[in-house]
Amino acid sequence: MPYTNTHRGARISPTKARLVADLIRGKSVDDALVTLMMSKKRAAVFMKNALNAAVANADQAEANTRSLRVSEARVDEGPTMKRFQPKDRGRAHPIMKRTCHITISVDEA
Template sequence: MESKAIAKYQRVSPRKTRLVAQNVKGLPVEDALNMLKFTPNKPAGVLYGVVRSALANASQSNIDVDSMIVRDIIVNEGPTWKRFMPRSQGRAMHIRKRTSHITVILAEGQE
């Protein structure tokens, strides 16, 4: 049995989020939540919320929450906000504020 949660348009870079997601993939949910809680960067906090949401979805479906593992975390690129930063001599530099679509899939597994 599986449980899934999706967070769209999150204001974190997909590349940085994938680095954090690699550390958590395949772990039991309790260990994954502990690792994300104590990882000191922004994508870890966002992933923590999405994993908790997937866990809450699983508890609604009468699934044994204690035996769940993080089967997959998919981080796709969302739309990019384009901004300008004024620079010297009348120039302007492009700034790209990237967003992410994050999908977490939890599955029942062996501990």
């Protein structure tokens, strides 16, 4: 039975977060945490928090936390905040502030 956690509305673009999700998918939880701690990517902080919460969910259900693996690491697109940057001669350029939903599932190996 997979134990899942979702971080909704993370303020990072889904494209950048998917690069980090690809790093940890299929690894054991200990290896994934080490990988996230050593990563320089900003999305690694969001992933680490979501992974720790998924492990806590498994611990709450009295699963064996030593044999957990990351069975699913998915990043979906969230709502986009639309802003405008004023430019010369009355123009405005759009700024898309993208968000994402990070879903991490861990399962016993």
